[in-house]
Amino acid sequence: MSETTTSPAKADATPATTPIVSIRSLEKAFRREDGSRTRAIDGVSLDVLPGEFVVLLGPSGCGKTTLLRSIAGLEEPDAGEIEIRGEPVFASSRGIDVAPERRRLAMIFQSYALWPHMTAFQNVAYPLQGRRTKKKEIAERVGAVFELVGIPELQRQYPGQMSGGQQQRVALARALVAGGDLVLFDEPLSNVDAKVREQLRFELLSMQRELGFAAVYVTHDQAEAMELAHRIAVMRAGSIVQVAPPQTIYTEPATRYVASFVGTSNELEGTVTDVGDGFAEVDTAIGRVRGVSAEGVDAGEPAIAMCRPERLRLAASEPESPNRWRGEVRASAFLGANVEHVVDVAGRTFRAWSVDTRLLEQGTEVWMSAEPEHVRVLPA
Amino acid sequence: MSDTALGARARRRRRILRRRLTPFNVVSAAVALFIAALAIYPLGTVLVRIFFTDGQLDLSGLRRTLDVPGLGTLIKNTLIVVVGSSAIALVIGGALAWVNERTDARMGLLSESLPLVPFLIPPIAGATAWVLLLSPGAGFVNYWLREVLGWFGIEQFDGPLNIYSFPGLLLVYTVYQVPYAFMLITAGLRNIDPALEEASRVSGAGLLRTLRRVTLPAVMPSIAGAVLLMAWSGFGLVSIPLVIGTGANIHVLSEQIVRVLADFPPDEGVAIGLSAIMIAFVAAAWLAQVLVVRRGRFATIAGKGQRATPIRLGAWRWPVRGLVLLYMGVTTVLPLFALVIVSLEGFWTPQIPWGDLSLDAYRDGVFNEPIARKALIDSLELGLVVATVGVLAAAIVSLFVVRTTPRLGRVVDGSIKFPATLSHIVLAVGFVLALGGEPFNLAGTILILMLAYLALYFPQTAVAADGAVGQVGRELPEASRVAGAGEARTFGRIYLPLMASGVAAGWALLFVRCVGDLTASSILAGPANPVVGWKILQVYNDGLFSEMAALCVLLVLISGTVVVTVLTFTRQRRRMPLISRRGAAPPA
Numbered sequence: 016m017s018e019t020t021t022s023p024a025k026a027d028a029t030p031a032t033t034p035i036v037s038i039r040s041l042e043k044a045f046r047r048e049d050g051s052r053t054r055a056i057d058g059v060s061l062d063v064l065p066g067e068f069v070v071l072l073g074p075s076g077c078g079k080t081t082l083l084r085s086i087a088g089l090e091e092p093d094a095g096e097i098e099i100r101g102e103p104v105f106a107s108s109r110g111i112d113v114a115p116e117r118r119r120l121a122m123i124f125q126s127y128a129l130w131p132h133m134t135a136f137q138n139v140a141y142p143l144q145g146r147r148t149k150k151k152e153i154a155e156r157v158g159a160v161f162e163l164v165g166i167p168e169l170q171r172q173y174p175g176q177m178s179g180g181q182q183q184r185v186a187l188a189r190a191l192v193a194g195g196d197l198v199l200f201d202e203p204l205s206n207v208d209a210k211v212r213e214q215l216r217f218e219l220l221s222m223q224r225e226l227g228f229a230a231v232y233v234t235h236d237q238a239e240a241m242e243l244a245h246r247i248a249v250m251r252a253g254s255i256v257q258v259a260p261p262q263t264i265y266t267e268p269a270t271r272y273v274a275s276f277v278g279t280s281n282e283l284e285g286t287v288t289d290v291g292d293g294f295a296e297v298d299t300a301i302g303r304v305r306g307v308s309a310e311g312v313d314a315g316e317p318a319i320a321m322c323r324p325e326r327l328r329l330a331a332s333e334p335e336s337p338n339r340w341r342g343e344v345r346a347s348a349f350l351g352a353n354v355e356h357v358v359d360v361a362g363r364t365f366r367a368w369s370v371d372t373r374l375l376e377q378g379t380e381v382w383m384s385a386e387p388e389h390v391r392v393l394p395a
Numbered sequence: 396m397s398d399t400a401l402g403a404r405a406r407r408r409r410r411i412l413r414r415r416l417t418p419f420n421v422v423s424a425a426v427a428l429f430i431a432a433l434a435i436y437p438l439g440t441v442l443v444r445i446f447f448t449d450g451q452l453d454l455s456g457l458r459r460t461l462d463v464p465g466l467g468t469l470i471k472n473t474l475i476v477v478v479g480s481s482a483i484a485l486v487i488g489g490a491l492a493w494v495n496e497r498t499d500a501r502m503g504l505l506s507e508s509l510p511l512v513p514f515l516i517p518p519i520a521g522a523t524a525w526v527l528l529l530s531p532g533a534g535f536v537n538y539w540l541r542e543v544l545g546w547f548g549i550e551q552f553d554g555p556l557n558i559y560s561f562p563g564l565l566l567v568y569t570v571y572q573v574p575y576a577f578m579l580i581t582a583g584l585r586n587i588d589p590a591l592e593e594a595s596r597v598s599g600a601g602l603l604r605t606l607r608r609v610t611l612p613a614v615m616p617s618i619a620g621a622v623l624l625m626a627w628s629g630f631g632l633v634s635i636p637l638v639i640g641t642g643a644n645i646h647v648l649s650e651q652i653v654r655v656l657a658d659f660p661p662d663e664g665v666a667i668g669l670s671a672i673m674i675a676f677v678a679a680a681w682l683a684q685v686l687v688v689r690r691g692r693f694a695t696i697a698g699k700g701q702r703a704t705p706i707r708l709g710a711w712r713w714p715v716r717g718l719v720l721l722y723m724g725v726t727t728v729l730p731l732f733a734l735v736i737v738s739l740e741g742f743w744t745p746q747i748p749w750g751d752l753s754l755d756a757y758r759d760g761v762f763n764e765p766i767a768r769k770a771l772i773d774s775l776e777l778g779l780v781v782a783t784v785g786v787l788a789a790a791i792v793s794l795f796v797v798r799t800t801p802r803l804g805r806v807v808d809g810s811i812k813f814p815a816t817l818s819h820i821v822l823a824v825g826f827v828l829a830l831g832g833e834p835f836n837l838a839g840t841i842l843i844l845m846l847a848y849l850a851l852y853f854p855q856t857a858v859a860a861d862g863a864v865g866q867v868g869r870e871l872p873e874a875s876r877v878a879g880a881g882e883a884r885t886f887g888r889i890y891l892p893l894m895a896s897g898v899a900a901g902w903a904l905l906f907v908r909c910v911g912d913l914t915a916s917s918i919l920a921g922p923a924n925p926v927v928g929w930k931i932l933q934v935y936n937d938g939l940f941s942e943m944a945a946l947c948v949l950l951v952l953i954s955g956t957v958v959v960t961v962l963t964f965t966r967q968r969r970r971m972p973l974i975s976r977r978g979a980a981p982p983a
Contacts, residue, residue: 128870132893145884
């Protein structure tokens, strides 16, 4: 198929490593009960490289699960293209739609989707049985993967007899047993309690780095995304807003939406007065604020100045920073790793985190400041 | 455009076709088409024949129908019996359901399953049993009542009760309507959040006010559904009016349709005309139900949720329990008792000759009587074949409906379920017209009975199969597809085992319906293709009560054994949870 369609020009454009998943201009709309249409996926393009861990992050209803299911072939998009390992599996214009069982990928479902009438062993052996693997080899590989996920003793149990965390491990074993190079995860950790979740997250991370499969992972939990991802794709209303490594998403959010969805942020609306040298100045309710300018920020336009709480400094005496304000402490709370001070500046409240664990009295007068390189000016 | 490009395009098109036109989809579509045709074709024939004969506009049948002497009385009787019995059944079934779901007078499995037992006693057996109990002369209950009255010096030769009357007819109709009301209202009560009622109680409303203001409106859709089911089954019931109505000289539509077709020569025109009247009534009931359901917010069937904390009835607990037990005793134990005793007596007498009971009636009346034996074997075979074919077809079609596009699914679903809900008796008339004569000439064959049973009872089986498919959920089969299994393997390894218990229940239901059928059989069966229901009616008309009772007892035994076996089997299999109930979230 590809021999006839790939032109020389396109071959040149192909990067050194072919993405394992390549999505181009994908569209999918759902019809609601009342007849109106919602765009679940609205022109999404995304590449996932071999061995890469990409997290689709967004609130519920943003289309991330639909996108994942489209990759798996469980959902038929309306338009666009999906390639897996360079082979088109979906192309609306060319009428290609490869069945899920022929896409050679694995998926972990939110409910785990373990078949209740089969033992853990039978569940995990299932993907191998369709491939004419010998019985003995199946037993060996299933045994090995049970060792890998740390539950060798549970092979004879039925899913109904297991805890949520154990079921999760069986689901993971089933996804890994065929040794595929692409695993899809649909909020797999949302049904286990916090302690187990942390443990599983850690194990999943080391397993993925060790086995080297590419992962596309859907979640609404930003901490999970931060820990697991090589790259995070933040989604909103069917579109990808920003794709970047976790550090970049956190320190250099492209929009106010990304800034507020990932991590805690202090935000100030204002008007841009000056842009230059990668910095911008914004007129806000508490005075002029200087910060790093994001893309799409122009003088005279409304903008948002954003600063993370751990970047706000409090001091008794006036600091030298160009961004400094007098404020009053409203409350101080000990959060464990740090102390959160709620500071009132000209009627606006800010949250400042300090590793210094001393609490401040309510009503204490303080100077609050932020270095310009720690403030980001975002398009409103 | 080059040849290679054209070739590539053709290949692509073939690829899409291959994905849609899988063998599985083709088979499913064929099955759905066949089942739909099985109901639509006969029904269509009836509808066309109301107005046309041999392609000519011909209203003579309708005119002769309107000239049927006493047509007004016929319609009036039908309405009295159907509406009256439905209303009473609604009260009884609703009360039983409420006591069982909401009060501490419930008795677990006993009170949950016993109201359904009449389903296991086919109406023909039930109707004759009530004759044995309440016939003015030799009826057991009348005999006992006369004994009691005798102690007070009141001597009577017959009565005091008489089955051959409107109250008698209403009684037996009601017994067969109550299970519908009970089932649907129970489901309705289970599906409303008990917190709604608790909120009302906490807000200071008493038990009765809560019942009237909160509970009743919430189960309104279920009540409407029950009324529709009862109207539908009530208009179509044949055995009860044939047995009791005839003796009482109270005639109803369904019985009259059977009668004009059984007369020689059969008057198809009038049968069709009467069917048209019947269709009008059932359609009206259906319309009313749609209106009720549309007006209120329809409670989705969740099937889970917390059971309400039972309301404590205090001093009323045991009297209520007593009433429930009394109802069950009267409606199930008494009729079964009458059938068993009469079958052992050799002839029907209310003075039970305890020392003289024998199995002669079974030997002479059933096993050594060629037609009765053939009827028994035919019915069993029909039950086994139709139940197996029907349940498999239902499973395949249900799967097809959930997996295809929503719109096509609705069309297929509707065309399969709707025709048979119009009226069983009309559908049976359609079979006579459509398949009995040229070109099929199936009259008097087992095959026509088989097809008719399938058409008549398929919708109920389809509902059971829908439930089973729904239970499997979406992710389990998807996980199989992603794991590399194609459609056929997913069906065999995932769907089928997970649906087993639901499918088995559907099989049992279908089997019982087929074995005990008299609706289609009263019109389509005969000496050449006898079935049990038809034979019971024959023996009853011949006045051979002991032989008739023996046949009824065998029928009940067979039905009961099958259902109990299947239920035990499925209960055992359910020890592992069927679905992990966690993430049935809609696509995010």
